[in-house]
Amino acid sequence: MSQMPFVSRCRWVLRALGRRNPLIRTSDRLEALAIVMVFVVALLAIPFASQAGDDAYDAHMRLIDEQLRTRHSVEAVVVPAADSSVTPVAGRYTRTGPTRAQWREGDEVRTEVVPNPTAAAKGEPVTVWLDSTGKVVAAPDTPQTASAVAAGRSWTVWSAAVVLAVLMVWALRKGLDRFRATSWERELQLLARNDDGWANRHT
Structure with a gap:
């Protein structure tokens, strides 16, 4: 069955x-x-x-909402990485991953390895997210x-x-x-x- x-x-x-059936x-x-x-x-x-x-x-x-209250974004540019394995290689099969980015905070220039969901080549702009302490964090989730x-x-x-x-x-x-x-x-x-x-x- x-x-x-x-x-x-x-x-x-x-x-x-x-209905009633004697076989059932x-x-x-x-x-x-x-x-x-x-x-x-x-x-x-x-x-x-x-x-x-x-x-x-x-x-x-x-x-x-909590992430948006405690995180803010800054505009940065991709710079060459000290470790070549960190910088995405431009091309059709470029893989996303950590990217070395540089941006200005007040009078200081800050360079960090940041998570980047899209492939970016040297000199391209990227958005970096920081928490209230200035630590690099992931971008807030979306609806x-x-x-x-x-x-x-x-x-x-x-x-x-x-x-x-x-x-x-x-x-x-x-x-x-x-x-x-x-x-x-x-x-x-x-x-x-x-x-x-x-x-x-x-x-």
């Missing part, structure tokens, strides 16, 4: 939950009802997953990042609910399969021992 196509499985569930066992009805409950859980989990995503979005937006985090949280909550329901149905079905196998074995033994004397007639 585990190899049933989806359409056949749906038909089997409808038959199991439909109670265990079949329980299994069909459990399968239906998986779809019910999938639907009921949607608002909870959506709320979890909204909470994650709000929390990340508060984090972004797009918050949206991605929210989507991931929603999907995780919904998937966890559905997977839990599926595992519970799987465990129930395993128990029902053992029960059905035991019932079949008991009925076969009864048939073999008591069949109106047919089995004893040839012994």
